[in-house]
Amino acid sequence: MATIRKRGNGWRAEVYRNGRRRSKTFHTKAQAQSWALQVEVELDDLQMGRIPADKSVRDLLQRYLREVSPGKRGERWERLRLEALCRDDPLATVPLRELSAQTISSWRDRRLRQVSPATVLREWNLLSNAFNIGLREWGWVAENPMTRVRKPATPAARDRRLTQDEIDQLVMVSGYTDKKPPTTLTARVGATMLFAIETAMRAGEIASLTWAHVHAERRYVHLPMTKNGKPRDVPLSRRALDLIERMKPLTGEHESNIVFGLSPRQIDALFRKIKKKTSIEDLHFHDTRREALSRLAMKFDVMDLAKISGHRDLRILQNVYYAPKVDDLVSRLD
Structure with missing residues (x-):
């Protein structure tokens, strides 16, 4: 049986039928009554094993x-x-x-x-x-x-990494240079790519990074919300910190401003546009994350690496994002 009650500025419908309870709040009583009737029919169908015709x-x-x-x-x-x-x-x-x-x-x-x-x-x-x-x-x-x-x-897990030549090509085409702040959106994508390679941050995380969460004096950025729903602190290399500092004259006026001044869509679209102007094939912006983690793996153990990347499943970190080059492994033997 359905119960309709006035609650604040709305109407709350409650349905209890066949041992199942449903409830929802609506703006009008008519909406609540209509919903309750629909739910009663659905619960009866569920009880009888009927599928709506x-x-x-x-x-x-x-x-x-x-x-x-x-x-x-x-x-x-x-x-x-x-x-x-x-x-x-x-x-x-x-x-x-x-x-x-x-x-x-x-x-x-x-x-x-x-x-x-x-x-x-x-x-x-x-x-x-x-x-x-x-x-x-x-x-x-x-x-x-x-x-x-x-x-x-x-x-099969993707294992694409960037070569230094590819990085140089992309940076050159983007118009980014260390000699001046990146005033164009395309140049900012070049800076964003370099920052991603230093930090292993996702494009969406970089695009949502505000100055309020940059702790330059302690060399880390705070990500209050990430893909896995948990906050994360990401340490900054000197190169990463330098890239952030170059954005200050452009976006650093207010703490609420986005550091790189780009949306995820802009990063994706402009990165594709930059790549098309080069000879590079089969490369996505997200491959920078694998490149970054493979580089960081030379400096950190797997537990520290997982803290930096935000991975809760070490198997994904190992199988998808860690792709060491054999030459690097050989160099560590001696």
């Missing part, structure tokens, strides 16, 4: 976007992926009552012809989570069909 995969994914994605750190990525699927892929039109392992395998094979296995695996995990919520919380599917389908093979 009028729902498709698109309906499930759109509800996931409305109710689950908001507030997640990966919300933008989830929205882009799911909106594209709902718009472009035949999977979206499949009624949930007809959803099967064959439907999912057909989607998998289509995507593998369009994008890399790594991309398909990321989309796979997102879809699987949506189906799990549809199963456990909404009663919209009888099972997660992805559990009965073979995943694409996990691709």
